[in-house]
Amino acid sequence: QVQLVESGGGLVQAGGSLRLSCAASGRSFSSYSLAWFRQAPGKEREFVVAISWTGVRTDYADSVKGRFTISRDNAKNTVYLQMNKLKPEDAAVYYCAASLRSPRTEWDEYAYRGQGTQVTVSS
Numbered sequence: 001q002v003q004l005v006e007s008g009g010g011l012v013q014a015g016g017s018l019r020l021s022c023a024a025s026g027r028s029f030s031s032y033s034l035a036w037f038r039q040a041p042g043k044e045r046e047f048v049v050a051i052s053w054t055g056v057r058t059d060y061a062d063s064v065k066g067r068f069t070i071s072r073d074n075a076k077n078t079v080y081l082q083m084n085k086l087k088p089e090d091a092a093v094y095y096c097a098a099s100l101r102s103p104r105t106e107w108d109e110y111a112y113r114g115q116g117t118q119v120t121v122s123s
Contacts, residue, residue: 001026001027001112002024002025002026002027002028002029002032002098002112003024003025003026003112004022004023004024004096004097004098004112004113004114005022005023005024005025005114005115006020006021006022006094006095006096006114006115006116006117007020007021007022007023007117008020008021008117009093009094009117009118009119009120010118010119010120011120011121011122012086012119012120012121012122013086013121013122014086014087014088014121014122014123015085015086016086016121017082017083017084017085017086018083018086018119019080019081019082019083020036020080020081020083020094020096020117020119021078021079021080021081022034022036022078022079022080022081022096022114023076023077023078024077024078024079024098025077029074029077030053030074031053031100032053032098032099032100032112033050033051033052033053033098033099033100033101033102033103033104034050034051034070034072034079034096034097034098034099035047035048035049035050035051035096035097035098035099035103035104035105035110036048036049036050036070036079036081036094036095036096036097037094037095037097037107038090038092038093038094038095038119039092039093039095039116040089040091040092040093043092045095045107046061047061047105047106047107048060048061048064048068048081048094049061049064049068049070049081050070050103050104050105051070051071051072051079051103052102052103055071055072055074057102057103058070058103059103059105061105063089064083064090067083067084067085067086068081068082068083068084069081069082069084070082079096081094083119086119086121087121088121088122088123089121090119090121091119091120091121092118092119093116093117093118093119094116094117094118094119095113095114095115095116096113096114097110097112097113097114098110098111098112098113099111099112
């Protein structure tokens, strides 16, 4: 099993940047595909980005392509989400998730999920 803890959320002005981190504890972190999802108030949870266990393959939602970057450091058991050019519509609770499968875009495909970190973007 793996436990996930997100951090790095906060309040930022539109156009600004934040970097989220997701620290994992447990065994075999490097065997997991990792993903970020987000959920805004009154909206369904949506896929943001995923990365394969090697880091070679990444999949981005169209809404964040060119602005967000996912990366992982298997030595530190951590995955990062660099968010640039933030927009008010990016405001949400961001969740980290892990799966032993190849990267997927569906929340239910990830057996392990964090508690989330809040991102607020002021206009």
